[in-house]
Amino acid sequence: MAVLSLDIALQLPAFRLRVEHVFAPAGLTAIFGPSGSGKSTLLRVIAGLEPGATGRVVFGSDTWQDHRGFVPPHRRGIGYVFQDARLFPHLSVAGNLAYAEKRARRAGRQPDRAQVVAALGLGGLMGRRTAGLSGGETQRVAMARALLSDPRLLLMDEPLAALDEASKAEILPCIERIRDEVGIPIVYVSHAVAEVARLADNVVMLRAGAITRSGAAAEILSDPDLAAALGVRAMGSVLSASVVAQHPDGLTELVSEGQTLFLPTIGAAVGAPLRVRIAAQDVILSRDRPQGLSALNILEGTLIELHMGRGPGVIAKLLVGREALLARITHRSAEALGLKVGMRCYAVAKSVSVAQADVGMLRAP
Amino acid sequence: MPIETGPLLLTLKLASVTTVILLLVGTPLAWWLAHTPRRAKSVVEAATALPLVLPPTVLGFYLLIFFSPDSPLGAAWLRVTGTALTFSFQGLVVASVIYSLPFTVQPLQATFEAIGRAPLEAAAVIGASPLDRFLTVASPMALRGYLTATVLSFAHTIGEFGVVLMVGGNIPGQTRVVSIAVFENVETLDYAQAHALSAVLLVFSFAVLLAVYSINRFFPVRLR
Numbered sequence: 001m002a003v004l005s006l007d008i009a010l011q012l013p014a015f016r017l018r019v020e021h022v023f024a025p026a027g028l029t030a031i032f033g034p035s036g037s038g039k040s041t042l043l044r045v046i047a048g049l050e051p052g053a054t055g056r057v058v059f060g061s062d063t064w065q066d067h068r069g070f071v072p073p074h075r076r077g078i079g080y081v082f083q084d085a086r087l088f089p090h091l092s093v094a095g096n097l098a099y100a101e102k103r104a105r106r107a108g109r110q111p112d113r114a115q116v117v118a119a120l121g122l123g124g125l126m127g128r129r130t131a132g133l134s135g136g137e138t139q140r141v142a143m144a145r146a147l148l149s150d151p152r153l154l155l156m157d158e159p160l161a162a163l164d165e166a167s168k169a170e171i172l173p174c175i176e177r178i179r180d181e182v183g184i185p186i187v188y189v190s191h192a193v194a195e196v197a198r199l200a201d202n203v204v205m206l207r208a209g210a211i212t213r214s215g216a217a218a219e220i221l222s223d224p225d226l227a228a229a230l231g232v233r234a235m236g237s238v239l240s241a242s243v244v245a246q247h248p249d250g251l252t253e254l255v256s257e258g259q260t261l262f263l264p265t266i267g268a269a270v271g272a273p274l275r276v277r278i279a280a281q282d283v284i285l286s287r288d289r290p291q292g293l294s295a296l297n298i299l300e301g302t303l304i305e306l307h308m309g310r311g312p313g314v315i316a317k318l319l320v321g322r323e324a325l326l327a328r329i330t331h332r333s334a335e336a337l338g339l340k341v342g343m344r345c346y347a348v349a350k351s352v353s354v355a356q357a358d359v360g361m362l363r364a365p
Numbered sequence: 366m367p368i369e370t371g372p373l374l375l376t377l378k379l380a381s382v383t384t385v386i387l388l389l390v391g392t393p394l395a396w397w398l399a400h401t402p403r404r405a406k407s408v409v410e411a412a413t414a415l416p417l418v419l420p421p422t423v424l425g426f427y428l429l430i431f432f433s434p435d436s437p438l439g440a441a442w443l444r445v446t447g448t449a450l451t452f453s454f455q456g457l458v459v460a461s462v463i464y465s466l467p468f469t470v471q472p473l474q475a476t477f478e479a480i481g482r483a484p485l486e487a488a489a490v491i492g493a494s495p496l497d498r499f500l501t502v503a504s505p506m507a508l509r510g511y512l513t514a515t516v517l518s519f520a521h522t523i524g525e526f527g528v529v530l531m532v533g534g535n536i537p538g539q540t541r542v543v544s545i546a547v548f549e550n551v552e553t554l555d556y557a558q559a560h561a562l563s564a565v566l567l568v569f570s571f572a573v574l575l576a577v578y579s580i581n582r583f584f585p586v587r588l589r
Contacts, residue, residue: 049486073489074497080490086483090505099501103492149491 002060002152004185008045010053017041017053017209027201028179028186030217032193038209039189040083043155046187047080048073059153077105079151083158085142087130094126096145104150113148119181120144120174136167140174147182154178154186160195175199197221197238197277222324224307224315235280235315237326243272251296257321262296283327284348285316287337297349301325303341306334314339318347368561371537372546376566379454379542380522383461384469387518388511390462391469396499398470399477414471416464425531428460432532450532457533457540461522468517476510477503509581516577520570 004023009016017038023029031039045053048064048071057065064071087096101113117123120140125133133141139159146154159175160168172195179186179199190196196203200217205226213220220226222237241256246265254261254274261276268274290298301318308314314334318325325347339345394413398406416424432450433439442450450456480503488498504511526544533540535549543566550559 047490049489072495073486074492074494076490077492078490080487082483082487084483086487088484088487088502088506090502099488099493100491103497105492145491155490 002185004046004153004187005058006042006046006056008042008053008055008057008065010041010045010050012038012041012209015209017045019045019206019209019211021204021211021214023185023187023204024202026183026185028175028188028199029202029204030196030200031187031189031204031206032196032200033191033206033212035191037206039191039206040157042206043080043157043187043189046153047078047155048076074103077150077152079146079149079154081139081142081146081154081156081159083161085138085159087133087138087141087145089130091130092126093122093128093130093133093141096130096141097122097126097148100145100149104148105152116144116147119177134167135163136170139163139167139171143171143174143178147178152184154182154184156186156188158189158191160190160192172198193221193236194277197236198275218323222317222326224305224317224326235326235328236277236282237280237324239276239278239320239323239325241274241276243268243270243274245270256299257323259299259320260297261299278325278349280315280326280328282349283325285318285327285329285333285337285339286346286348287343289346290348293348295348299325299347299349301345301347303339303343303345306339306341316345318345320347368565369546369558372541372543372562373565375454375538375540376523376542376544379457379461380519382458383465383522384515384519386458386462387465387469388515391466391473391514391518395470395473396477396503398474400482414467417467421464421525421527422531424464425460425528428456428463428528428532432456432459452532452534452536452540454539457529457542460528460532461525464525464528465518465521468521469514472510472513472517473507476507476513480506512577512581516574520574523566523570 003025005021006023007020009018011017014036015038019042031042033039041050044050046057048057051070053065055065056063059076062071063069064076087093088099091099097113097117117126120143122140122144125137125141130138130141143159156175160171163171175188176199188199196217202215203217203220204214205212205220213223213226218238218240224235239256241254241261243266244253244255244260246252250265251262252264252266252268254263254276256276263276266274284295289300299318299320301320303316304319304324305317306314307317308331312330312332313328314331316327316329316334316339318327327347394409398410398413429451430436431438432442434443434449434451439450442448442455446455448455450459484502484506485498488502493501524544525542526548529540529542529545530548533542533545535541535545543562547559547562550556550562
């Protein structure tokens with residue numbers, strides 16, 4: 001597995017992009033940050049689309065850029081999915097895919113066209129002109145085109161940002177399939193927490209051109225210190241779980257850290273590993289095991305951190321087994337409950353509040 | 366009355382040769398103008414647009430000076446080709462290329478700018494080399510621009526008069542194009558011949574333009 005490592009600088013109008021980072025050799029790494037933090041520009045530097053950038057870009061044994069030389073984008077063997085797709089308007093869908101196939105790094109070794117077309121559901125679109133495609137269809141064609149060029153590294157620049165919710169729901173499983181089945185590292189730029197939580201193995205947080213944090217996704221997304229950066233509403237935790245049973249009443253039973261969770265039916269087989277995201281604002285805390293409550297999901301844990309903000313809210317971090325769970329409650333409630341670090345607590349999450357879109361498949365290690 | 370076909374054929378030949386050369390010269394120039402960040406761009410743009418502003422006599426006068434076998438350019442041309450640039454078909458072609466340059470460069474530059482970098486970057490990250498990108502992405506997307514540039518350059522060269530008069534004169538088979546022939550026919554009060562040549566040119570020009578604008582409606586890629 002080839003490792004991407006960067007040590008680059010580029011002067012932008014508002015700030016200087018200055019990034020030094022060694023990316024994970026596999027899986028999906030999200031570059032996450034607010035709009036205008038330099039995320040997309042960083043991706044363009046990796047691709048070689050910003051000739052003004054200085055420093056080093058190394059991928060595996062290939063030096064793409066250093067003080068001695070610069071490998072142009074067409075010789076880097078990358079795939080790039082643009083936010084605005086950029087399909088060629090003078091070619092049909094099939095023509096766009098053929099364009100990439102003809103220029104694939106090694107003929108024959110790229111993912112088979114039939115496989116990619118099937119995986120991304122493009123069968124009915126092949127003869128269509130690109131102008132008539134919907135937003136979701138356009139992005140799926142763009143992803144297929146990127147894959148068919150047989151990339152060693154896939155770069156994705158907010159491929160969902162321009163899409164409506166229905167199209168996002170259509171594309172997310174495609175990205176998960178690519179992540180789990182193609183087996184090349186992916187660098188994915190996004191400013192949406194839900195996307196990052198669902199897709200990312202690792203997260204690099206960028207602010208005003210500099211990395212503020214980086215690490216495993218579950219760890220970063222459940223770090224209360226990042227509440228300000230992530231946005232309070234976006235705070236949440238990601239738990240690993242596996243499917244125990246599919247119940248006929250429309251619920252799927254999961255187990256996470258030895259505790260039972262119920263979710264609206266998830267299309268996954270019994271035993272399948274899952275990633276479940278629970279937003280901090282959807283969690284209620286109780287000191288005693290709640291009785292006579294309509295909520296189905298009650299997790300027992302230990303309170304390990306309390307973060308008092310300047311506003312009326314408090315972020316409480318619970319350790320549930322080995323996983324962290326965040327709850328956002330009011331100052332007043334925290335005082336009324338007499339919450340203290342080290343205390344046993346029960347976290348209540350309404351089953352309906354665990355959204356389908358926030359559930360992603362965890363690949364087998 | 367037999368119609369004088371010599372000037373008609375010569376005009377078509379001049380316009381065709383000039384247009385082909387202009388497309389070959391104008392494409393890289395327009396490409397450079399559309400993509401360069403350099404300040405020299407404005408200077409080159411202004412120089413390219415000069416033939417739009419200068420009276421043909423002024424342009425023709427300077428060309429006459431530069432083409433003269435006494436000037437370095439004229440002398441070098443005479444040494445290499447054995448013919449003088451002044452009062453020759455070759456000189457007329459060179460003059461026409463300069464005179465019609467903006468009619469090739471400006472539509473192409475506008476088209477390349479409208480296409481922008483985005484599709485070229487998309488092709489680059491797929492693995493297309495710069496030449497590959499130009500041939501397989503920029504050119505097909507720019508077809509309408511090429512059609513406009515071709516028609517305008519061709520038409521403008523057909524309509525040329527002042528510059529031809531200055532550097533070409535009126536030599537049958539060499540420089541006697543339709544516009545010159547009509548002028549001379551009128552001067553010598555041969556209105557019948559002037560009528561015939563003018564009518565042919567009028568009908569031909571309208572037919573070409575009509576064909577082009579009809580085709581233009583069906584082009585697949587529309588920019589802007």
